[in-house]
Amino acid sequence: AQSVTQLDSQVPVFEEAPVELRCNYSSSVSVYLFWYVQYPNQGLQLLLKYLSGSTLVKGINGFEAEFNKSQTSFHLRKPSVHISDTAEYFCAAWTGKLIFGQGTTLQVKP
Amino acid sequence: SQTIHQWPATLVQPVGSPLSLECTVEGTSNPNLYWYRQAAGRGLQLLFYSVGIGQISSEVPQNLSASRPQDRQFILSSKKLLLSDSGFYLCAWSRYGGSYGYTFGSGTRLTVV
Numbered sequence: 001a002q003s004v005t006q007l008d009s010q011v012p013v014f015e016e017a018p019v020e021l022r023c024n025y026s027s028s029v030s031v032y033l034f035w036y037v038q039y040p041n042q043g044l045q046l047l048l049k050y051l052s053g054s055t056l057v058k059g060i061n062g063f064e065a066e067f068n069k070s071q072t073s074f075h076l077r078k079p080s081v082h083i084s085d086t087a088e089y090f091c092a093a094w095t096g097k098l099i100f101g102q103g104t105t106l107q108v109k110p
Numbered sequence: 111s112q113t114i115h116q117w118p119a120t121l122v123q124p125v126g127s128p129l130s131l132e133c134t135v136e137g138t139s140n141p142n143l144y145w146y147r148q149a150a151g152r153g154l155q156l157l158f159y160s161v162g163i164g165q166i167s168s169e170v171p172q173n174l175s176a177s178r179p180q181d182r183q184f185i186l187s188s189k190k191l192l193l194s195d196s197g198f199y200l201c202a203w204s205r206y207g208g209s210y211g212y213t214f215g216s217g218t219r220l221t222v223v
Contacts, residue, residue, distance in 0.1 A: 034211050043116075043200055043214035044154075051209070090154065094209055102153040 002027045004093050006101035014109050015083055021076040021104045023091030032094040033074040035065055038103075039087045047089075050074065061085070081108045112137035116201045116215030123222055129174075129188040131218050133201030136182065141203040143184040144212060145176055148198040160184060196222045 007022040025031060032051050036044040048059025055067040065076045074091060086108045091101040116133045123129060135141050145157040156169045158176035166176050173192050177185045184201060198219050202212040 032209050032211075036214075041198075041217070041219060043216045044202075044212075046211050046213070049211050092211075094211070096207075097156070097159075098204075098208055098212055100154040 002031070002093060002095050002099050004091050004099050004101040006089075006091050006104045008104050009102065010105045010107065012107045012109060013081055016080050018079050019077065019081050019085075019106065021089050021091075021106065023074045023076065023101060025072050025074065025091075025093045027072075027093060027095055030095075033065075033067060034092040034094070034098070035059065035063070035074075035076050036090045036092060036100075037061075037087050038090065044090060047076070081106070083108050083110060112203075112213065114201060114203055114213055114215045116218060118218060119216065120219045121221070123191050123220065125193060125222055126190050129186070129191050129195070129220070131186040131199055131201075131220075133184045133186075133215055134182055135203045138182070138203070138205060140181060141205055142208055143178060144202040144204070145184065145186050146200040146202065148200060148217075150197070154200070158186070191222045193222050196220055 003026045005024045013019045034049045035047040037047050038044050047063050048057045050057045050067045058064045063078050067074050088103045088105050090103050092098050113136045142161050144159045146154045147157055148154050160166050160178045174188050198217050200217045201215040204212045
């Protein structure tokens with residue numbers, strides 16, 4: 001069965017510091033991968049997606065992610081975070097249905 | 111452009127009362143539609159999905175049901191709410207089966223008291 005694992009439930013970081021949110025997936029077939037962001041009491045907004053092609057994917061708000069097939073990972077990165085990036089981040093994989101990880105809370109401190 | 115509407119935004123209901131949450135999509139036809147629940151401290155749980163009018167697939171047996179009376183309308187219902195039904199309910203839609211990702215509504219915060 002397919003699964004998505006987000007390795008950190010919470011990531012505290014200071015403003016303007018770089019951040020990496022980790023995501024691993026398990027699947028015996030090709031997957032499409034996504035990162036979503038959820039601000040408090042709001043729906044999920046798509047940050048970026050990997051369908052095929054270049055393994056480095058750039059998304060909105062300065063985020064990027066790298067697909068690594070050998071390590072079955074799709075980690076999300078931002079070189080310099082802002083207070084406004086404080087939110088819940090979800091990694092997801094699609095192999096017929098969209099399966100979500102448990103989420104990572106990014107806490108950006110001033 | 112496509113938009114998804116979900117209402118109400120918040121709802122407080124007593125135990126044993128009925129529930130009806132509505133979701134509509136505009137600007138597309140024959141979308142796949144989904145209901146997710148997000149309980150406190152948990153991830154997203156897929157409850158129901160629909161690939162067409164009257165076609166509902168249930169992912170988790172529970173106190174809830176879903177219906178799709180029109181192409182772009184998806185309704186989540188319950189006859190008698192339980193305390194455990196509290197949570198944040200999200201509707202989503204996709205095209206082409208969802209391989210390009212899902213688009214989510216703004217959610218409904220349900221508190222059962």
